[in-house]
Amino acid sequence: MQWDKDAEQAVAKVPFFVRKRVQKRVETEARQAGATQVTMGHVAACRQRYLHHQEDEVQGFTVEACFGQSGCPNRIDTGEDLSQRLEALLRAQGLKEFMKSRVSGPLKLHHEFRITMADCPNGCSRPQIVDIGLISASLPALSDSPCSECGACLAACREEGITLAGPETGPQFDWQRCLACGQCARACPTGAIAQGFAGYRILLGGKLGRHPQLGRELSGIFSAETTLAIIETCLTHFKAENRQGERFGELLNRTGLAFLAPYTPKTA
Ligand code: SF4
Ligand code: SF4
Ligand code: SF4
Structure with missing residues (x-):
């Protein structure tokens, strides 16, 4: 739908x-009112409601995504569309009622539990500063196809995570540097580098506000099923341990991540 210039400028300040x-x-x-273009009047009416009846607009959670699905060439296709499953999972948690019981005064939008997805490590949707951030990930894998040593993968890897060790050995990956962005597999003309396991990196407890912090990343890349199970475990923990409507990040600073032990690698 078209927006007039004033309306566009006004919403940019939200x-x-x-x-x-x-x-x-x-x-x-605007559409329901039969308009074909959004004007300042539509924005002003909506702004009034958000300012004066904000609690009605609160649903207890938000799920946001980057623009990957609109055709971004960097998008990693994990073969899953998680957003609907996430929404269903969050809706079933009764988060609005839960937050009401923890927050003194009216609920505001910033009380909502926020999950943000990014379809590649560029993280345009800022998954590092929300309660739970998901980053699509695609590990490279060696295939049986030969390497021609063309160097396209070296040029594609922004992390300098690949070395070529001769035609017999093919490319070698530095897993400390690799961000599982999938670009080397895309660039490889012979298929010597194929797409390996694809799933999600998970960041927990990021936030802005008075004491900002970046989300802590769980070690590993997780399938869609495990990602949903981890999120459900996080929500159970959040509801069991929450004090006075604190953010998930603050809560994790108190409790640590031991409750996620079944999902984290064992250390010797
Ligand atoms: S996060 Fe990646 S896939 Fe999503 S819009 Fe940004 S560059 Fe594209
Ligand atoms: S997946 Fe990305 S970061 Fe990892 S080696 Fe390939 S290009 Fe580099
Ligand atoms: S892009 Fe493929 S063929 Fe070219 S050097 Fe890398 S692995 Fe070898």
């Missing part, structure tokens, strides 16, 4: 963590 939702809401209401 805080980024609710901007997408506000845009969607304004468009829906």
